[in-house]
Amino acid sequence: MKNDFFLITCEHGGNRIPARYRSLFAGHQALLRTHRGYDAGALRLAREMAAALDARLVAATVSRLLIDLNRSITHPRLYSAASRAASADIRAEILRRYYLPYRAAAEMEIAQAIDRDERVIHVSCHSFTPQLDDTLRNADIGLLYDPARPGELDFCRRWRSALTVRTPESRIRMNYPYAGKNDGFTTALRKRFPADCYLGVELEVNQKQVSDDASRWRDLRHAIIEALRHTANLDRLERCAVPASPAR
Numbered sequence: 001m002k003n004d005f006f007l008i009t010c011e012h013g014g015n016r017i018p019a020r021y022r023s024l025f026a027g028h029q030a031l032l033r034t035h036r037g038y039d040a041g042a043l044r045l046a047r048e049m050a051a052a053l054d055a056r057l058v059a060a061t062v063s064r065l066l067i068d069l070n071r072s073i074t075h076p077r078l079y080s081a082a083s084r085a086a087s088a089d090i091r092a093e094i095l096r097r098y099y100l101p102y103r104a105a106a107e108m109e110i111a112q113a114i115d116r117d118e119r120v121i122h123v124s125c126h127s128f129t130p131q132l133d134d135t136l137r138n139a140d141i142g143l144l145y146d147p148a149r150p151g152e153l154d155f156c157r158r159w160r161s162a163l164t165v166r167t168p169e170s171r172i173r174m175n176y177p178y179a180g181k182n183d184g185f186t187t188a189l190r191k192r193f194p195a196d197c198y199l200g201v202e203l204e205v206n207q208k209q210v211s212d213d214a215s216r217w218r219d220l221r222h223a224i225i226e227a228l229r230h231t232a233n234l235d236r237l238e239r240c241a242v243p244a245s246p247a248r
Contacts, residue, residue, distance in 0.1 A: 008050040032063055049225050130206055146187070152180075
């Protein structure tokens with residue numbers, strides 16, 4: 001039976017714009033402080049999760065408005081309106097400096113773990129705005145996965161159950177506020193790594209939980225991490241209990 005290897009990533013951890021590109025964002029400083037500039041709370045959760053699980057962490061603090069590390073290269077919103085205004089050479093430079101190294105670092109961790117005959121559990125940490133345009137998001141936590149991969153579905157069901165025990169007041173939804181098979185880093189990684197070796201889950205936390213109450217946010221982070229630890233242990237025990245196929 002394969003051992004588990006945890007990888008925690010955070011694609012939208014900060015709203016930093018490197019000095020070389022700040023002129024592109026003249027007049028957009030306020031936007032950088034909103035949900036469009038970064039995922040509030042996601043980096044702190046990712047760091048604490050990685051520390052608690054002794055997991056590898058790959059995180060970015062460059063704003064998604066410079067380049068969105070959770071989009072595919074062909075996605076029309078890979079660059080924001082501000083960075084799309086840059087020349088093709090500058091956009092290609094941004095891609096080389098930030099996007100490609102970030103993705104390569106995570107992919108290398110996964111490939112090396114699989115080479116060691118380990119199963120990768122990848123949690124991509126995000127947060128979402130409580131209201132998008134005129135739509136109120138009615139969830140506190142979302143677990144995003146690919147329904148066509150049974151291992152991800154089962155893992156997220158167990159994680160949701162463990163969360164319900166630890167934070168019963170929270171509303172936890174599956175594949176919400178986005179579909180787990182939509183364009184994103186985990187979706188790209190599923191195309192490269194097989195389902196028996198790679199589980200990719202995107203964790204989404206409502207930013208209302210991040211900003212409303214510091215003690216509530218601390219408790220929620222603890223519940224998320226402990227529920228994940230419990231789920232991984234339970235999943236491992238169940239896999240251990242499956243009898244090996246008889247030799248032929």
